[in-house]
Amino acid sequence: MLEAKKLTVNFEKVEALKGISFHLGRGDFICLIGANGAGKTTTLRAISGLKQLASGQIWYQGEKINGLAPERIAKMGIIQVPEGRRIFSFLSVLENLMVGAYLTEVKEKAVGRLERVFQRFPRLAERRNQKAGSLSGGEQQMLAFGRALMADPKLLMLDEPTLGLSPKMVGECARFITEISREGVEIILVEQNARLALSISKRAYVLVTGSIVLEGESRELANSEYVKKAYLGQ
Numbered sequence: 001m002l003e004a005k006k007l008t009v010n011f012e013k014v015e016a017l018k019g020i021s022f023h024l025g026r027g028d029f030i031c032l033i034g035a036n037g038a039g040k041t042t043t044l045r046a047i048s049g050l051k052q053l054a055s056g057q058i059w060y061q062g063e064k065i066n067g068l069a070p071e072r073i074a075k076m077g078i079i080q081v082p083e084g085r086r087i088f089s090f091l092s093v094l095e096n097l098m099v100g101a102y103l104t105e106v107k108e109k110a111v112g113r114l115e116r117v118f119q120r121f122p123r124l125a126e127r128r129n130q131k132a133g134s135l136s137g138g139e140q141q142m143l144a145f146g147r148a149l150m151a152d153p154k155l156l157m158l159d160e161p162t163l164g165l166s167p168k169m170v171g172e173c174a175r176f177i178t179e180i181s182r183e184g185v186e187i188i189l190v191e192q193n194a195r196l197a198l199s200i201s202k203r204a205y206v207l208v209t210g211s212i213v214l215e216g217e218s219r220e221l222a223n224s225e226y227v228k229k230a231y232l233g234q
Contacts, residue, residue, distance in 0.1 A: 077154030089133025100150030138169035
């Protein structure tokens with residue numbers, strides 16, 4: 001599905017990504033773990049077309065996508081849920097969800113997706129006319145997920161989805177992500193909670209200051225002494 005080849009990204013004179021390569025297969029679910037500043041969010045922004053590459057290539061379903069406009073990439077089915085949720089607090093829940101369907105060419109499809117989102121997140125259905133800014137943090141994260149699902153993603157990129165959530169909502173969030181993956185949506189998860197990320201993903205990449213230092217099956221990496229010491233507090 002997606003192949004990133006030797007991605008380099010610069011912020012002025014600082015090299016944020018240092019020639020990293022990774023891939024995502026059909027039905028795959030990978031996570032990127034690492035400390036703040038490791039380059040995880042930069043990687044997602046590069047795939048989304050929000051950050052220009054200094055060098056390297058990104059291929060998706062056989063087509064090179066680096067250099068394409070972000071809206072073109074989104075229309076191909078690559079959808080990102082940004083860190084901090086970024087909902088429109090002054091709009092209603094329903095209006096936020098419909099923003100996610102702006103690329104939908106047929107209105108009837110958007111209606112069908114809305115019904116599925118409300119089935120998945122009943123609380124959003126109950127609060128459809130409520131201002132999004134008045135929702136709890138967990139409900140806002142549901143809304144961010146729902147908005148992304150309205151775009152009918154083929155590849156869903158999640159940036160710190162559990163940040164600031166209660167332990168109960170962290171568990172709910174993990175359940176939502178797992179369900180979406182089982183339905184056939186490819187996922188790239190960026191998550192500070194390495195224990196959670198490794199427990200629900202299939203494969204993992206460990207980033208340190210812009211470089212991939214470790215990769216492999218998530219269960220195997222969870223048992224790595226390096227990962228245990230650096231990210232799992234063991």
